[in-house]
Amino acid sequence: MTTTRRARIELGHGDITRIAVDAVVNAANSSLLGGGGVDGAIHRAGGPTILAECRELRAGRLRGGLPTGQAVATGAGDLPARWVIHTVGPVYGRDGGADGGADGTGRSLLVDCYRNSLAVADDLGARSVAFPLISAGAYGWPREDAVRTALRTLVETETEVEAATLMLFDATLSAWPSSASPRSCPADHAAPARIPHSAPARIPHSAPAHVPHSAPARIPPDPLPSLRIC
Structure with a gap:
């Protein structure tokens, strides 16, 4: 009998370059040579070895760059993580043709x-992975929809990863009601928000996410399992 495994989902707010996990995901551009936002922050914090490995990938099997939606790993340099997984998000309204939104x-x-x-991450053997909110910055994806898409996908995807953390940075807080913004997570991420991996997520398009400080977070009308925001 085959057992379906899904990650436990953790929701946090803070600096993804400081979180101690096996792998952090970089919202990269297709060149893999660094950029702004999360991409620039990861390269700055991780040091030159990340860029050196990216250059090797570009000189080898990724001569044309990393395609949108694909992912590739390098070492993590000076980051507390072991690996960086680079992925290229879509530009809202452009990638995917006329219906690119x-x-x-x-x-x-x-x-x-x-x-x-x-x-x-499964290929690497990583058991804890931290994600930024992909495409929700300069690439223009509406933040509320980006949150829902991230949570739904992470909850529903079969994986050997045990904990997947979605990190929200300051620029992302407009996706949440102003009275319900998550508090900052410490660097050791000691008290993450949790979504049990056994429960499927049904996140409606029409309802905004609501994450209060003092009560479990719920996304009506079909609530996710309880979240505790650190």
């Missing part, structure tokens, strides 16, 4: 970022 193939590419990153 939330209702078209652009959404499929965004889902692919999370699924393929988990697949790479």
Whole structure:
């Protein structure tokens, strides 16, 4: 009898370059040579060895760059993680053709970022992975939809990863009601928010996420399992 395994989902707020996990996911650009936002922060904190490994990938099997939705791993340099998993998110309204937004193939590419990153983590043997909110910065993906897509995909994807953490940085807080913003997580991530891996997520498109400080977070009308925000 085959047992289906899914990651426990943890929701946090803080600096992804400081979290102690097996692998952190980088919202990279297709060049793999660094950029702004999370990409730049990871390269700065991780040091030159990450860029050196990315250059090796570009000189070898990724001469044309990393395609949107795909993922590839390097070492993590000076980060507390062991590996960096680089993935390229879709640009809202552009990637995927005329229907490149939330209702078209652009959404499929965004889902692919999370699924393929988990697949790479499985290949590495990583059991804890931290994700940024992919495409929700300069690439323009609406933040509330980006949160729902990330949570749904992470909950529903089969993986050997035991804990997948979605890290929200300051720029992402507009996705949540102002009275319900998550508090900052310490660097050791001692008290993450948790979604039990055994429960499937049903996250409606029409309802905004609501994450209060003092009560379990719920996304109506079909609530996710209780979250405790650190």
